[in-house]
Amino acid sequence: MTATVTTPGPRRARLSSKKAVLPWLFLAPGLLLALVFKFLPMGKGVWLSFFDVRPFLGDKWVGLDNYTRVLTDHRFQDAIGHTLVLGIGMSIGGILVGFLLALLLEGQARSLKLVRTAVFLPVVTATAVVGEMWRLMYYPTSDGLINSGLGLLGLGPVPYLDNPDTALWATMAMGIWMLAPYNMVIILAGLAGVDRSLYEAAAMDGVSLWQRLRHITLPAIRPALGIVLTLAAIRGLRVFTEVYVLTGGGPAGSTDVWMTRAYTLGFTRNDIGGASAASVVLLCVTLLLTVTVNYLRKRGDVR
Amino acid sequence: MRDRRRRIDMRLRHARRLAAALAVSGLLFGTAACGSGSGSARAGDPNTLEVWTRSDPESAQTYDRVFAAFTKKTGIRIDYQPVMNFDQQLQSRASTKDLPDVMINDTALMGSYQAQGLLKPITPASIAGHDDITATSWSSTVGRDGRHYGIPYSRQAMTLFVRKDWREKLGLPRPRTWQDTLALAKAFATRDPDGDGRRNTYGMVVPGSAQNGYVAWWGASWLWQGGVRIIEKDGSGYRPAMDSPAALRTVTWMKDNLFCGDNGVIQPSALTSVTANTTNFQDGNAGMYLTGPYNISTFDKALGKDKYEVLPAPSGPAGNNDVLADGENIYFGAKTGKAKLEQALAAFLISPEGQTLAMTGDHQPVVRIPVNSTLDAAKVRDDPRWSVVQKAYETASVQFPNAPDFAPIKQDTADALNALFTYCGSDVRSGLKELNDTLAGDLKDQELLK
Numbered sequence: 001m002t003a004t005v006t007t008p009g010p011r012r013a014r015l016s017s018k019k020a021v022l023p024w025l026f027l028a029p030g031l032l033l034a035l036v037f038k039f040l041p042m043g044k045g046v047w048l049s050f051f052d053v054r055p056f057l058g059d060k061w062v063g064l065d066n067y068t069r070v071l072t073d074h075r076f077q078d079a080i081g082h083t084l085v086l087g088i089g090m091s092i093g094g095i096l097v098g099f100l101l102a103l104l105l106e107g108q109a110r111s112l113k114l115v116r117t118a119v120f121l122p123v124v125t126a127t128a129v130v131g132e133m134w135r136l137m138y139y140p141t142s143d144g145l146i147n148s149g150l151g152l153l154g155l156g157p158v159p160y161l162d163n164p165d166t167a168l169w170a171t172m173a174m175g176i177w178m179l180a181p182y183n184m185v186i187i188l189a190g191l192a193g194v195d196r197s198l199y200e201a202a203a204m205d206g207v208s209l210w211q212r213l214r215h216i217t218l219p220a221i222r223p224a225l226g227i228v229l230t231l232a233a234i235r236g237l238r239v240f241t242e243v244y245v246l247t248g249g250g251p252a253g254s255t256d257v258w259m260t261r262a263y264t265l266g267f268t269r270n271d272i273g274g275a276s277a278a279s280v281v282l283l284c285v286t287l288l289l290t291v292t293v294n295y296l297r298k299r300g301d302v303r
Numbered sequence: 304m305r306d307r308r309r310r311i312d313m314r315l316r317h318a319r320r321l322a323a324a325l326a327v328s329g330l331l332f333g334t335a336a337c338g339s340g341s342g343s344a345r346a347g348d349p350n351t352l353e354v355w356t357r358s359d360p361e362s363a364q365t366y367d368r369v370f371a372a373f374t375k376k377t378g379i380r381i382d383y384q385p386v387m388n389f390d391q392q393l394q395s396r397a398s399t400k401d402l403p404d405v406m407i408n409d410t411a412l413m414g415s416y417q418a419q420g421l422l423k424p425i426t427p428a429s430i431a432g433h434d435d436i437t438a439t440s441w442s443s444t445v446g447r448d449g450r451h452y453g454i455p456y457s458r459q460a461m462t463l464f465v466r467k468d469w470r471e472k473l474g475l476p477r478p479r480t481w482q483d484t485l486a487l488a489k490a491f492a493t494r495d496p497d498g499d500g501r502r503n504t505y506g507m508v509v510p511g512s513a514q515n516g517y518v519a520w521w522g523a524s525w526l527w528q529g530g531v532r533i534i535e536k537d538g539s540g541y542r543p544a545m546d547s548p549a550a551l552r553t554v555t556w557m558k559d560n561l562f563c564g565d566n567g568v569i570q571p572s573a574l575t576s577v578t579a580n581t582t583n584f585q586d587g588n589a590g591m592y593l594t595g596p597y598n599i600s601t602f603d604k605a606l607g608k609d610k611y612e613v614l615p616a617p618s619g620p621a622g623n624n625d626v627l628a629d630g631e632n633i634y635f636g637a638k639t640g641k642a643k644l645e646q647a648l649a650a651f652l653i654s655p656e657g658q659t660l661a662m663t664g665d666h667q668p669v670v671r672i673p674v675n676s677t678l679d680a681a682k683v684r685d686d687p688r689w690s691v692v693q694k695a696y697e698t699a700s701v702q703f704p705n706a707p708d709f710a711p712i713k714q715d716t717a718d719a720l721n722a723l724f725t726y727c728g729s730d731v732r733s734g735l736k737e738l739n740d741t742l743a744g745d746l747k748d749q750e751l752l753k
Binding site: 053054055056057075132135139140141142143157159161162164167246247248249250251252253254264266267268269270272 | 388390391394397398400415418419420421503512513514515516571572573574575577580637638708710711714718721722725726
């Protein structure tokens, strides 16, 4: 009697352990790739941030020296402000414009599909190409596209990138242009899931456009907005390519962000240890921000 | 009719600028491609040398010819990688402790590479034909410890490129002083030298961005002409020299007259321009450009030989017309174990045959002024304009000091100059004082401060 009860026990355990291994087997190739190309280099970066890096002379342990040097450097301190303005501005701008585009371009008509594809193009274009294109559009004489437009209105020309007061905003505008279509696609997916009957009911109740947005659309696309916000938190502060190709951090360092400083430190001044320390600081801040955004989102979901 | 032509002209200019943009983006793709593929399958082959040069696809074609001739002659194969973002790629290769066998790159980077231990020391006598290189040239590859870390390969000095047709049309003389140059720049900007009835031309082209230290590279010649040095030798070390009265006078002049002077003296995007996107001279809307002679082939194609002239730089307030000299050295990567092959390649590259191949051909030349003293740049190319460059190099040029790690010094100088030139209300004296303190810190980091 006891035998009949105990025999299925180990077998079931073996079966369930097999079941537990199976998903890991499927995941293994991806995990291995992530390990080799993501986590090991990341770990190496953290490790290097404690050294004066000289691969051919032997790395020298310097403890937290790289961190104090980076955090007390006034150019890094200046870059914090620019990074925040650019990161927050681009994220919020990208979400607002993406939301607006999604509202405008939602639907099944073939013409809309075409326009959506066209609008999505900036996302799949290399940032370097976009940067060079915008440099030409911002060209500070009437030869530049935007300035020739202003010229028709009798304004300008405006030196967008060569004036330290406007360069950061000009960079932000390009960033939003690149970011918004991506957000648009996520929000479009959210909009597709909105229950149509709610709109019909609202129309019968005679609500205004704003009330419809506020009480039907926005609550319905909350999950989509959550994803967009999380992505913004991850990407916002590590802005680099946009600045590097457009202004290189200038003029007078007015568009220098955290990552362009780290890049200059690493590859112009060959201070890999310092650049690693700067990157680790950014990683920690980004991690903290992402966790916070996720926490707030989950708390909101529960409520 | 005239109006129509002007419109077509403008459209052409737009098209050309767009083409330039596409070319630049193509370049970026190109480098990304070579960057990732630099693992080099043949690196293990004992008869193959991996060679890196900092070249765009255009000049890489010249290198291809040179290396093909070398392989034909010696049987040693070359795994050639032209790399645009050289230092970034080099750092990642250094971290794997497997460097390219031979690198050809800027002279000003030697101190930096040596400080990181990336280079093999070189005994000049071990390179066949070493005595064809002058003692002055050899002295420019001596490192901090007194040993050589590079082999001179190509040298150049800046010269002033001027739109000859514009200058003659306005009836103005060749500029000999800073005042002449400024007057000519103003005339180019205001007196419509291209005759299209619009004020759309600029006096001078300036790559004034701090990115990669460009404004310090371009501005160095002006500093030399003003009697300024960035750092000065002092016993066995160096001291910063950017707080001198000469520096104050020179930087103030540049700021007041070039960057904050009349509209159009320099092109309006100067403060964020690097050489790659500073195309106003070749696009035909700027009249002067103080730059390196590697541009001659580009300008010949874009403008035509008869449209512009190559002149020595104008004299500054210190009474000289010294310009920045730089160039490229051949470097041997540390710990590659292929010294004999590397020496054979270097001997070929500095030989009259190797240098001539690299100076001629249809593509951009990679040797500008030959280091081989048996050759004459103007004769090899049958082009008298190169004698202007050679003369500037030999008689009126100053290099950045080669022993210290100059990269941080150049970058800090560029950051400070770009900031002073951006804010026209800035106080030059305090800006330079601050720069001087920063430079002192850089030298102290290298234990070179006196």
